[in-house]
Amino acid sequence: MRGLLGGAALMLLLGIADDLKDIPPRLKLLGQILCACVAWFFTVRILGMANLFGGAYISFSPPVSLIVTVLWIVAITNTINLIDGLDGLAGGISCIAALTAAYTAYMTGNSRTSTLMLAIAGATFGFLLWNFYPAKIFMGDAGSMVLGYLLSTVSLIGDYPTKGTTLFATITPMLILALPIFDTVFAIIRRAANHQPIMKADKGHLHHRIMRMGFGQRRTVLALYSISAIMGMAGILWTIRRKLEAVVLAGIAAVLIVVFLGIGVKDLRRPPREASEEELANAPQSYADAPAFGHVPPRAKDSAEKGPADK
Numbered sequence: 001m002r003g004l005l006g007g008a009a010l011m012l013l014l015g016i017a018d019d020l021k022d023i024p025p026r027l028k029l030l031g032q033i034l035c036a037c038v039a040w041f042f043t044v045r046i047l048g049m050a051n052l053f054g055g056a057y058i059s060f061s062p063p064v065s066l067i068v069t070v071l072w073i074v075a076i077t078n079t080i081n082l083i084d085g086l087d088g089l090a091g092g093i094s095c096i097a098a099l100t101a102a103y104t105a106y107m108t109g110n111s112r113t114s115t116l117m118l119a120i121a122g123a124t125f126g127f128l129l130w131n132f133y134p135a136k137i138f139m140g141d142a143g144s145m146v147l148g149y150l151l152s153t154v155s156l157i158g159d160y161p162t163k164g165t166t167l168f169a170t171i172t173p174m175l176i177l178a179l180p181i182f183d184t185v186f187a188i189i190r191r192a193a194n195h196q197p198i199m200k201a202d203k204g205h206l207h208h209r210i211m212r213m214g215f216g217q218r219r220t221v222l223a224l225y226s227i228s229a230i231m232g233m234a235g236i237l238w239t240i241r242r243k244l245e246a247v248v249l250a251g252i253a254a255v256l257i258v259v260f261l262g263i264g265v266k267d268l269r270r271p272p273r274e275a276s277e278e279e280l281a282n283a284p285q286s287y288a289d290a291p292a293f294g295h296v297p298p299r300a301k302d303s304a305e306k307g308p309a310d311k
Helices: 002-021 025-041 062-082 089-107 111-131 140-154 167-176 178-193 206-212 217-239 243-260 265-269 277-281 298-304
Strands: 046-049
Touching: 002 025, 002 140, 025 062, 025 140, 046 062, 062 089, 062 140, 062 178, 089 111, 089 140, 089 167, 089 217, 111 140, 167 178, 167 217, 178 206, 178 217, 178 243, 206 217, 217 243
Parallel strands: none
Antiparallel strands: none
């Protein structure tokens, strides 16, 4: 608990500083690594992995355990942070993930993990009531990074003497958080393919692409909630060893992401469209003020009535 609360408090301070002063990405990443090290120091860690070839259990040395644990915590923290682009999106997905993780922990007898995940879900749901579109309050990096940190660290708590977990025990959390993980991986690949800095923000995330298809903010968020719920059910099925059904559900979610939502391989070489100066001048100051996509403003209607040359 000292590791969880201490690391979360440091992550909160880091997020507040970033919201107020816009910390450089590398410095923010260094702060996230420090918070992950705090959790590892207080025994919240990945200790080893099963041998895929049927041999003895593979235990990680302390340095390897530190590296793997820090990578896991920092990765999940940033996936939640990066998906926080629409009202209620990060909060809702985190709430679904926490509820699913609480249920899987309860089924496997991890009462402490289940209780903590229920606490995270309850706090997130209470916040979500005011954060869903149109939002009245915003979590900022301070909220999204703390949520990611808690989801990643609480998932590593076990109810056995070693006070740790194995690498393969993270498969269920990875299934539950598959949507933000996919979005982050796709963003890294997209930016690398377009020779852009990996930490540079763009408009190529899943929620941006869905909204460009004509979905409003509410429908976009609800569609992503649905995919997260499907992956959550896949995580539950994987936990109870119904792996075939889990793979089928995960495949359905993948098809929705890749095909139905219009994410193709060709998009890797298609950089997001840059906004014009006029669009930037008329852009809302926050995403809560933005109109629902698919709504045609009067100026666009006027231009649509002109001839082909004017267009």
